[in-house]
């Protein structure tokens with residue numbers, strides 16, 4: 001059976017790079033095909049119909065022709081460019097953080113429709129509530145879950161004992177929470193407060209970002225939740241998150 005020569009899909013643009021005089025290569029995330037790398041011929045020409053379509057964080061409806069090396073964009077139509085996310089530097093940085101992590105955690109051509117939905121819903125939530133960072137923390141935890149790296153939050157990863165209030169710590173390198181009696185060698189163990197653990201569990205069991213309750217966390221808890229998730233993400237990524245620099249610069253995460 002031969003594959004059809006063209007196919008239609010909907011994709012979220014993650015990043016782009018210039019190729020040749022006027023072409024560009026766009027990396028998109030799609031529900032059916034996972035991460036997709038496509039060539040958009042002439043898209044950098046000012047007169048091109050595709051001009052501006054491949055800016056990061058644009059949801060596109062595409063017709064794509066199969067090519068020998070890269071598939072080639074035949075048609076592209078913008079569904080939304082998430083204008084609310086791009087209202088200012090800080091929210092744009094949050095959007096790009098989502099794009100960077102989807103890119104980093106998804107192998108080429110491995111479909112994960114739930115991750116596609118999570119990315120779109122997170123972008124909507126960022127645009128809906130410009131002041132809240134909870135959508136990003138929800139994204140962090142659910143990204144880990146959908147990638148098979150969900151940290152343990154209920155038991156000690158070493159001895160299996162159920163955690164008791166105020167008797168818990170966190171070690172990204174061990175895969176989650178630890179009781180005070182277990183200290184595995186060669187991993188960084190961090191303190192974890194009960195308040196932060198409760199927020200992490202809430203993020204875990206809430207079924208979608210739209211269903212998150214209004215939560216006004218004290219700054220200390222907010223920072224602790226962010227640091228805990230960020231150590232888990234960096235542990236699996238094995239490098240820092242580039243967009244974190246911009247978030248820190250904007251004093252927002």
Ligand SMILES: [Zn+2]
Nearest residue numbers: 156159179182
């Ligand atoms: Zn233990």
